[in-house]
Amino acid sequence: MSDKIRFVIIANPRTGTNHLIDLLNSHPHVTCHREVFHRDAVYLLEGTRTDLVGKRNQDPLAFLQELYDSSPTRACGFKIFMEHNDNVLQAVLRDRRIKKIVLYRSNPLAVYSSDKIAAAENRYLIMEKTRDRIDAGAKDGSRTKAKAAFDREKFELYWRAYQAHYSHVIDVLNETNQDYLFMTYEDYINESLFRRVFPFLGLSQPVELHTRMKKMNASDILSRFVNADEVRAYLNEIGKQNWAQEAFMLWARPAGARKAVDEAAMTSVRGSEQHKEIVRGPVSDSDEKKGAVERLKPALTAGERRQTLLFVDYAVPHYDMFAGSRTNLMYLTLLLKMGLDVKLLPADFRRVEPYSSELNQRGIETLDGEWYRDNWERWLRDNGREIDYVFFHKPDPAMKFLDAVKRYTSAAIIYQCHDLHYLRLQRNGQVKNDELILAKADLYEKKEDYIFSSSDVILTFSGVEEKMIREKFPDKQVFTVPLFFYEDVPAPCRDFGKRQDLLFVGGFAHTPNRDAVSWFSTEVLPLIRREIPKIVFNVVGADPPKDIMALRSKNVRILGRVSEAKLKELYDTVRLVVIPLRFGAGVKGKTVEALYYGAPVVSTSVGLEGIKGIDQICAAKDDPAGFAGQVVSLYGDEKKLAEISEQGVSFVAENFTSQKAAELMSDVLSSAGKEVAARISASSSARVKEETPRLIAFYLPQYHPIPENDEWWGKGFTEWRNVAKATPLFNGHYQPHIPADLGFYDLRLEDTRIAQAELAREYGIYGFCYYHYWFNGKRLLERPLNDMLKSGKPDFPFCVCWANENWTRRWDGEDRHILMKVEYSEEDDRRHIRELLTIFEDSRYIRINGKPLFLVYRTENIPDPRRTAEVWREEARKAGVGELYLVRVESIGKTDPRSIGFDAALEFAPDWNNKGFRVRANNKKLNGRLSDVEIPDDLCEKNYVHYYDELANNMMKKKSPDYTWFRCVTPSWDNTARRLEGAHIFLGSSPEKYQNWLRQAMDFTRDRLKGDENVVFVNAWNEWAEGNHLEPDRQFGKSYLEATRRALEGATFGLDGASITAAYDSPLPRFVDDGGRELFPELQKLLKDRRERIGRLEVRLAEKDRLLEKCEFRILDREARIRDLLDSASWRVTRPLRRTYDIMLKARGKSLD
C-alpha cells in the first residue's frame, strides 16, 4: 500500500523557498529537492546534476514520477518557479495526488531587488558552498555588495507577470477544488505559521526545526539599488512606501524560553542545542540608541522572556478608514516599541491587505486564516501560558474571546473602551426615539458591565467615562489614555488672513457623523450664511451616503475620502473646524486632530466630551443659534483665531504625545500585572472550580474482521453486521443507527483512525479509552491499538481499560457459552503488565499526576485483586515506569477501590442498578410520556425498556462515595442490535438531555476533583451495536458531538443547568424554564415587535448567564433555507453560527398571511 506523500512548492526566486526547504528536510520523513526543472541543471537534494538534464527534458513528467517514486522517505517534493517548464507546472497543478504549497511574497520590490541582485551575482541557487561564503560575508558585516539598477518599466512588467502567475495557480487550484497551503514570505516571522506545513502534508510535527535564516540583503530594500532615490520617488508616487522595508523574523527558540530573533541574528544559528545564545533580542540594543519609549522596556521583560501581548480587535486595523483603527495601530506600534511581543487576533480571522502584511513586516504576528478561525481556542489553550496580556477593544470581540482567555491563560486582561457602546446607542435611541435601539443599548450595557467586571484594567479615552466606570466599578483600575498621540507637533500656518471656510472630518459609517453633517448643513449653516454668505462647509469622510450627497451646494462641499496630504492641507487652510456632533460617546479623535493641526474648533459638548482640560480653550455650543453665533464671532477675529490655534497645539503637546502615552501604558501594564496576580491568587480555589474536566470516551477497537470472530459469528463478522441488521421493534423506535461521516469504517485503516481522533478533538474530547482484551497471553482486537502505537498516528491521547470478561455467545459477559476465558494467576499478572508497560510508555498515554491511567472493567472477577495490583505496581517500578494510577470500573458492585489497592473507581453508564423504572405492559402511568412512541405489550415484556432521563436523574442522585470517584455518562443506549430479545432500551435520549447530564457530571467533578483527576468519562465513542456512540449517524449527524462541546463550554461558566425549552411551531416562540416560568420577557417583547413586521423569523439566542448577551434576529427569506434549517437534525446549515453560540433555539414564526 502506498502512503507516499507527494508535494510541490510553487514559488518564485527569493520568496524564501530555500529556507522552507531546509526546514522541510530537517524532518526525518521528508526529501525536498530544489529546482528540478531549472533550465540548466537538475537541482536535487543530493546535489546538482547537469548530467540528468537530457533525460529530464525527454519526458519531464516521467522523470518527475520516477523522482517521486524513488524517494527513500515518505514525503517527497520539489520547487517549481514560473520560469520553469510550464507543461510540468500545469500537469502538477492538476494532479490531485500532489499536495501544493504556494509561497508568495507580497513585497514585489523585495522580490525584484533580490532577484536582480541574484541575477547580477549569478547565484539563483544557494547551494552549500555559496551559502558558506555568504555567511562568512555576513559575519564581517559586508554582506552582499552588488546593487541593482531599478527600471520602472521592467519592474512593472515583472510584477504583472508575477501576479498573473499566482492568480493562475490559485485559480486552477480553486477550480479543481484542491486544498493547498498558501504561505507568504511574511509568514516567516512566525514559527507557528510556518509549522502548518507539516500537518498540511500529513506529517507529525518535528520536535525541533533545524534551520537557519540567511540575511541576504541589508534590511533597507532601497539600499539594494544603485538608484535608490528614484525607487523612493516611485514608491511615493504609487503610495507603497512600506515596500522599502524588509520583514522581520521572530522565531521562538526550539525549547524553553522564548526570545525574539531578528533576521540578522539568525545568520549565526546552526543547530539549536549547541548554540544556546542564539539571539540578540532588541532588548539588548545598545543604550545610546534607545529613545524615550525604548527606555521603558526593561520593566516589561520578565527574566529572559520577552512579554507577549495579544491584541484583539474586530479585524486587522484598517487605519486609513476608521478612526478607531488608527488609534489601535498607534497603540500596537507603541506596545511593540516598548519591547513587547505583540500578536494581533482579528475576530473575523481575515487577512486583509495591505494591513496584515504591513503589521507582519513591523514584526506583529497576525493570527488569521482558516486554521485560526477553526482552532483559535485550541491555539489559546496550547499557547495560553506564554501570553502575558490580552488587550481587548470593543465589546463584541471581547465577548467572543474573554471567557476562553480567562479559561486558558493567566494573562492580564486590559479592556480598551473606545467609547461606552451602550451610551452611544442610548443617545442614538433617544435622538431617534427608537425603542429597539434603546433595547439594544440595554443589552450592550449588560455586555459592557460583564466585560468591565472581568477585566483587570480598563482604559478609556475620556475623563467622563473614566468617572462613570469608576462609579460603577469602584474596585477597578481605570486609566484615561490619549486617543491620539504624536511624535512631534507641526507648526501650523497661523496667518489666518490667508485661511477661509469651515471643515468637518468624519467617516459616514459612523451614524453620529451623518447626523452631524446633516444637522449642521440644514440648521446651523443657514444661520451663519446670514452673516457670511460665501462661507463654504467642507466635509471630509469616507462613503458619504445618498442623503449626505444630496446636501451638496455651492456652500456645502462633500469631498469623500481624501489623502493624508490633502487633509493636512485642508487643516492648514480652513479658518475653523466644526464638530457638530449631537450623540455618540467617548473622546472624538477629530477634535484632537484638529487641535494638533492648529485649527481652531467650534464644537458641541458631545464633541468635547472627555478631553480633560479642553474647556480652557473651547466652549461647547449645543443649539443651532449658539453654534452659529460662535462660528460667526470667531470667524472674523484673526487674532483670536491665532491665539486659540497656539493654545490647541500646546494642549496636544502636553497630553497627546507618544512619550506621554508610553509612560501611561507602562503604568497600565504594571498595574495590570499586579491585578492579574491578585485575581489569580484570590480565585485559585474558584479557578479549580472553573476548570473544565478532561473528557475521556470509551473506544471499541472492533470494526475489523478477526479469525476468532469469523469462526464464532461467521466469516467477515464485525459489529456493523449487527448494527445494520437491527430493525425498529415498535413505532418511534430509533433503529437501525446508520453511521454518517465516518461510514462503515474498518479500523485497520489509518485514515479512519485519524479521522476519528480529529473529530473527537474538534468537539473537545480529550482522549480515548481503548478496551483491551487479554486472555492469558492472548490478545484480541489488538490491531487498531497496535497500529496506532506503531505509526504514531493519530496523535491523540489514550489509555486502556482491561475488559476482563469471558467472551461468550452473548456479549454481556454472562458465562453461558464461553468462547474465550480469562484465567488469573500471578504469573499471568506479571506477563500482562509487562506487555502493558510498553503501551504506557507511549508519549500519548494519559497520565494522572504523572502515573499512567489503567482501568479494569471487573475487579470482582480477579481472585485477589489486591495482590494483582501489588504485582502490577511492583513490575511497573521495576521497569522504571514508576507508579500506576489504577481505576476499577463499577460495572457491578461498589467496592472501595482503596481496599483492593486501586486509586479510584469509575461509575459505569448505564448503571444497571439505577436504570429507573421499567416500562411494562401494565404500566399505564407512562402513557403519553413520549407521545410518538407506541410499544406493544409483548415487547415491553420481552425487553427491558427504560427512560433515558430516569437513568440520568437516578445516576446523578447517587451518593458521592468518599473515595476518588469518576463520573460517566452515556449519550444513548439501546442494544437491540445485539439481541433478538432481552434487549435494554433507554427511550427518549436526545442530544439536549445528554448535554445536561454531561454538564451535571462535569459540574460534580470539578467541584470535587482537582488537577489531573478532573476527568469525566463518556461511554462511548463508538459502541454502535449498543446504540451508544458519539460518532455521527444519519439521524442526528454531529448533534451529540456538538452537545458535548456545548456541555464543555457550559461547564466552565458554572451554569445551574436549567433547561430551556422553546415551544416549537407555536405562532410565537415562548421560552419557559423547567418550572414553566417565562424567561426573557425582553426577548418576547422584541419578538412580538418583529413579528409584526415580518412573517417569519429565526431566533438565535445564546445563553451565557441568561442575560441575553447575544441575541439577534435573522430573517430567512428563502423558504428552502427555512426548511433545511428545520428539517436537519444536525443543523447543518447553521454550522458557522453554532460555533458562535452556546445554546441555540430554533423557533418558527408562522407566516402572517
Next chain:
Amino acid sequence: MTPENPELKARLIAFYLPQFHPIPENDEWWGPGFTEWTNVVRATPLFAGHQQPNFPADLGFYDLRVAESRIAQAELAGRYGIEGFCYWHYWFGGKRLLERPFDEVLKSGEPDFPFCLAWANHTWSGIWHGCPDRILIEQTYPGVEDFTAHFYAMLEAFRDRRYMKIDGRNIFCVYRPFDLREPRLFMDTWRKLAEREGVPGFYFVAITDYPWTTPGDGYDACTTNPPVAMLTYQGIKSMNDQIVRTLTDEKPLLPQIYSYEAFVQNAFPTKTRRAEFYPCVVPNWDNTPRSGVNGLVLHGATPELYAEHLREAVGLVADRAPDQRVVFIKSWNEWAETNYLEPDLRWGKSYLEKTSCVIKVEEGKGSNVR
C-alpha cells in the same frame, strides 16, 4: 503468455465497482461518510416477497481503502473460477473519481490478480439516487489532448503484467460507445500511444444496449449491458400485476418487477449470439436500495437459475479460440443494485459455488488440455 487456464471452460471477467470508501465528492452530494453501504442497509421490502435488505457476509462491510479487503476479494474470486476483475474507471476530462482502490492495487502489486478497465463514460446524475435532475459531474470529450492525458494517466496500468488481454492486447471496455465523440480518433490515438510507449495494444470492447448495433468505429468486439434497458426487447413482461400488495392498505407504488427466470430464459437475443459479441451474465438485480420505487427488480433470482444462465453463456463461446472464450459477469460487487457474486447472509457463497461448478472442467473431461 496466455492467461487461459485449461481447467476452466471460459474466461470469466467480473465487473468491479471501486466504491465502498468515502470520497469528498460523495460526501458533498450524498452527505458525509456516504458509501454504497449507506444505501444497502437502508433498503426495505417494497412488496410481499421482496428480498431486501441484503447484508454482506464473508467480506463484511468492507472499505476498499483497506488492502486486506481487496486481497480477500481477489482470493475469493480466484478460488471460484473468476479470471479477473474489470474495474469501472472514471475519467471526466482529466478528473478521476473513485480511483483510490485501483491505484493502490496497481501500485502495491496486490492482489496479484488479473484486471482490466472499463471506462464508465457517462455523466453522473442523481438519477439512480432519486434526483434525476441533478448533474453531479459531467462527462466531456475535450479532444485528442484529453485522450492523450487519459492514456498517460493510466499508462502504468497498461504496462502491468496483470492486465488481461485478448489476442495479446489489453482489454478496454467503453460503457457508452455511442456517446463517445470521435471514437475512432480516441482508439487510434491510444493505439499509437501504446506503440510509442511500448505497451501492448488495445482490444476495445463496446458495451451495447438494444438494438445491439455493433459500432463500426474500430471496436474489436462488443458485449451487452443487461438488464435494465434490454428487458422489453427480450420479450419479457413486467410482473407487477402479479404482485400481491399486502404490505399496507393503501395501494403502494411499486418498482418495475420482472421475473429473473424469464430473463434468464431470454438472456441472449439472437442478435447478440454472434462472434463479435461476448455474452454478459447477471446473477441477480434489484436496484431499489438506490432508487426505491423508481428501481427495477429481477424477482426470484437464485443461484440455480444463475447457474443455468452462466452455462448458456459459456456454451456460446465454447467454440471460440481459447483466449476469446470470454464471458463477462455483471457484477462482482454492485451491492446497491443487489447485483453481486460476493457472499451475503442470505445465500452465503452459493453464487460463487455455482460459478465454480459451471466453469470448471470436470475431471477427465478436459476439452482444453494441451
